[in-house]
Amino acid sequence: MALWGGRFSTGPDQAFKQFNDSLPFDYQLVEQDIVGSIAWAGALRQVEVLSSDEYDQLVAGLNALLDESLENMASIANSGFEDIHSFVEAKLIEKVGELGKKLHTGRSRNDQVATDFRLWCRQTAEQIVTALKSFQGALVELAQRELGTILPGYTHLQRAQPVLFSHWCMAYVEMLNRDISRLSDAIDRLNECPLGSGALAGTAYPIDREELAQQLGFQRATRNSLDAVSDRDFVVEILSCASISMMHLSRLAEDMIFYNSGESGFIELADNVTSGSSLMPQKKNPDALELIRGKTGRVFGAFSAMMMTLKALPLAYNKDMQEDKEGLFDALPTWIACIHMAESCIRGVKVNADATLKAAQGGHANATELADYLVAKGIPFREGHHIVGQLVQVAIAQQKCLEELSIAEFQSICPQIDDDVYPRLEIAACIAARQALGGTSLPQVRTAIQQFKSKG
Numbered sequence: 001m002a003l004w005g006g007r008f009s010t011g012p013d014q015a016f017k018q019f020n021d022s023l024p025f026d027y028q029l030v031e032q033d034i035v036g037s038i039a040w041a042g043a044l045r046q047v048e049v050l051s052s053d054e055y056d057q058l059v060a061g062l063n064a065l066l067d068e069s070l071e072n073m074a075s076i077a078n079s080g081f082e083d084i085h086s087f088v089e090a091k092l093i094e095k096v097g098e099l100g101k102k103l104h105t106g107r108s109r110n111d112q113v114a115t116d117f118r119l120w121c122r123q124t125a126e127q128i129v130t131a132l133k134s135f136q137g138a139l140v141e142l143a144q145r146e147l148g149t150i151l152p153g154y155t156h157l158q159r160a161q162p163v164l165f166s167h168w169c170m171a172y173v174e175m176l177n178r179d180i181s182r183l184s185d186a187i188d189r190l191n192e193c194p195l196g197s198g199a200l201a202g203t204a205y206p207i208d209r210e211e212l213a214q215q216l217g218f219q220r221a222t223r224n225s226l227d228a229v230s231d232r233d234f235v236v237e238i239l240s241c242a243s244i245s246m247m248h249l250s251r252l253a254e255d256m257i258f259y260n261s262g263e264s265g266f267i268e269l270a271d272n273v274t275s276g277s278s279l280m281p282q283k284k285n286p287d288a289l290e291l292i293r294g295k296t297g298r299v300f301g302a303f304s305a306m307m308m309t310l311k312a313l314p315l316a317y318n319k320d321m322q323e324d325k326e327g328l329f330d331a332l333p334t335w336i337a338c339i340h341m342a343e344s345c346i347r348g349v350k351v352n353a354d355a356t357l358k359a360a361q362g363g364h365a366n367a368t369e370l371a372d373y374l375v376a377k378g379i380p381f382r383e384g385h386h387i388v389g390q391l392v393q394v395a396i397a398q399q400k401c402l403e404e405l406s407i408a409e410f411q412s413i414c415p416q417i418d419d420d421v422y423p424r425l426e427i428a429a430c431i432a433a434r435q436a437l438g439g440t441s442l443p444q445v446r447t448a449i450q451q452f453k454s455k456g
């Protein structure tokens with residue numbers, strides 16, 4: 001049954017076969033393997049290894065096989081062949097007879113698998129770009145809906161300065177912009193066709209490889225056959241894009257889990273992304289977000305496993321490289337599922353603007369504003385910072401906010417403080433002051449939303 005049986009007098013033992021076979025997972029490349037084979041048949045016809053008639057028969061057989069395979073992908077997995085390339089070749093021979101045995105002329109599974117996998121990565125990465133864009137759309141919609149909502153901004157998980165809730169939404173839009181741009185770069189770099197590199201030294205047939213690359217929708221043909229069959233940088237790059245993006249999603253998840261907690265009560269997640277407790281009837285747990293946070297670990301794991309596998313591998317192909325698939329086949333669907341789930345959480349979220357405002361008003365989050373007020377009175381910032389620190393101590397001792405201190409209390413620490421301090425300490429003033437580019441003032445946040453929307 002193996003493609004390479006001629007050299008062997010006995011077959012592999014069962015345990016080795018199971019250990020060696022990749023069909024249980026690389027069956028997912030069936031479409032790419034057949035599409036690649038059709039293009040290869042075209043190249044063989046051009047160099048007259050196949051007649052036009054033979055080419056037509058092979059293509060008809062491959063297309064029929066493609067239709068059958070797509071109907072029942074899972075059955076391919078346990079059909080007992082070594083890998084997807086062996087499966088396609090054997091099934092083609094079943095369909096078209098001896099002619100099927102000509103297809104592998106001048107080709108190796110090494111350039112074949114590199115081509116199939118790049119095709120799969122390109123297609124999947126393009127779906128991920130679409131998912132990321134849709135998620136951005138949801139965040140921007142939420143930003144528009146909650147334009148007036150004020151949220152405490154945190155550093156060290158201590159209330160630091162108030163921000164617009166929409167500013168928080170747009171922060172994640174920025175992160176997703178970088179995810180999209182990184183992934184688009186990776187797609188651009190992987191968009192080269194290894195087919196025609198043979199096992200390692202190049203093919204012995206005068207194939208027009210640029211033409212072949214174009215047939216398969218690649219930008220260009222790879223330049224060096226040794227590199228082409230041993231390069232898995234594209235897997236590393238996509239897993240790195242996935243890891244960075246999952247890190248972003250995990251931060252969003254963590255923010256939302258905290259905002260959804262009984263302690264803050266800033267948001268309420270929709271019922272359709274939460275679950276209950278088998279024991280405690282009152283519970284509504286943020287499972288979707290916790291799973292996004294949790295699944296981040298396995299995507300990072302796939303990335304580091306790939307790096308470890310490739311480290312110090314000699315040129316060219318080594319069987320170690322078969323380990324490139326399972327991690328990616330797990331990581332990318334995980335990434336897509338997490339993007340969709342994060343989008344559902346954002347689309348269904350209710351924001352409790354009273355709770356966010358109340359929290360933003362507490363915690364002396366307007367202290368920086370008071371220091372800036374002192375700067376306007378001619379006091380150097382460092383000195384103003386110290387004075388405000390003392391005023392915060394006074395306020396804490398009396399269990400008051402800064403704006404609840406009397407003028408006498410203010411002046412006991414700093415005589416320059418006057419009645420005009422109160423409007424400056426209002427939360428709206430703190431927000432409005434941040435009008436430089438990228439700040440949380442309403443015009444800046446509106447501009448950010450507009451810029452995103454006009455970019456399309």
Ligand code: ARG
Nearest residue numbers: 022083109110113317321322
């Ligand atoms: N199943 C193999 C893989 O995924 C295909 C390439 C096999 N090449 C070889 N020389 N044994 O890497």
